[in-house]
Amino acid sequence: MEEAIGLNIEGVRKKIHHGGTGELPKFIGGSKVTFHFQTLKCDSDRTVIDDSKKIGVPMEIVIGNMFKLEVWEVLLTSMRIGEVAEFWCDVTHTGLYPIVAKSLRRIAEGKDPTDWHMHTCGLANMFAYHTLGYEDLDELQKEPQPLIFVIELLKVNSFILSASFASPAVVWDSSTSPDPTMYSDMLWASRNPILLNTSATQKCLLYQSQRVFEEASRDWLDEPFTAEELQAAMSSLKAGKTPGLDGFPVEFYKTHVEGIAPRLLNTLLEALRAGALPSSMMEAIIVVVPKPGKDPDQCSSYHPISL
Structure with missing residues (x-):
């Protein structure tokens, strides 16, 4: 099955290879999204740059958590569970891909994804080191180009504790202790103030805070x-x-x-x-680094970093 879909965002085109099942998930803030992805060049050979299936580990991001490659949230939130879709994205959306891919590759190699960083954002690090350590990523960094992302949406964990949200919902049984896996989910769900303020989340966090040490x-x-x-x-x-x-x-x-x-x-x-802490330890120099392809007259077109 292939169906061309127009998304409500400039510079993105979608083609569905497999339609997936069920309704469109509720991608509320704090939802954890698990997916496989393949990144391809837009050349005649459709050269593969990265492939999470070859690594054997799917990708996870949290909606609303300021992931560097912002367009991925847009792509994912247009998909159903089990759907496989291909997205063509122009350079205004792919400029930071080399930085993201660098970290993902280091994770796959069992390395710390951040230990190559100085205390700056990714773009400043690239200028400081002159290379990302991978020739293909250096090429993309030097000459940004449109990319194709083939994405398979595996699951969406929407930690929902209010009747106003759609399922899946977490059922709280106050007579038993929380499941440890529920608590781990609450940690990422608690990034969302709406979820953090629900009584069930507060009960779980209170339970954990009252655990007694020897x-x-x-x-x-x-x-x-x-x-x-x-x-x-x-x-x-x-x-x-x-x-x-x-x-x-x-x-x-x-x-x-x-x-x-x-x-x-x-x-x-x-x-x-x-x-x-002393007030002097709370001070920093803020430097802004422009995002590639963004309007320089807009504040949102810059990454602030603290030194």
């Missing part, structure tokens, strides 16, 4: 941390990060950790006692 564990957790623990934490910091307002990079703190740790310890212990 007395020895409580005593150990309540102990002030030591200079040795702080030194160990500082020594484990990753190098190559952008410094803050003081201008001192991570390397400075690691080199002089023995002299800095005792002084910093007093500051942090006082912050724990007072319940607030």
Whole structure:
């Protein structure tokens, strides 16, 4: 089955290969969407760039969670469960794909998807390092081009606790303890203020917060941390990060950790006692980086980063 569909967004065309089943899911904010994807070039060979099925792990995103490749939310929310569709997207929607693909590939390789980053956004990192580490992604970054995304929608977990929402719904039994899997779902659902304010979510979170530790564990957790623990934490910091307002990079703190740790310890212990960090630790320099292909006169066309 192939059917051409016009989406209500400029620069996107959809073709359905398999229609899927049931009604269109309710993609409310906080919904966790699981899908397989294949990314292709728009050349005569339809060159495959990435394929989640070859990796063997489907992709997951949370609706409304500011995923870097914003167009994927638009594509997914037009699909039914089991549907397989092909989307042609022009360069205004694919400019950040190389950055996203870099992180996805590192995850597939069992690597930390963020340890290549300096303390900046993805575009600033690319300019700092001059390469993404993959020739095909460097090519796409250098010369942005339209891409084709073939997506198979596997499931949508809409954590729904109100009768005003459609199924699936979570049924709360107040006579039993929450299922641990329900609690994990609540963690991502709680990103949505509407879901967080429902009585069932509050009951589950309250239950978890009231779990009792053994007395020895409580005593150990309540102990002030030591200079040795702080030194160990500082020594484990990753190098190559952008410094803050003081201008001192991570390397400075690691080199002089023995002299800095005792002084910093007093500051942090006082912050724990007072319940607030010093105001100087809450300050940052905000720099904006333009999004490719966006109107430079619009505030939404820039990524803010804090240094």
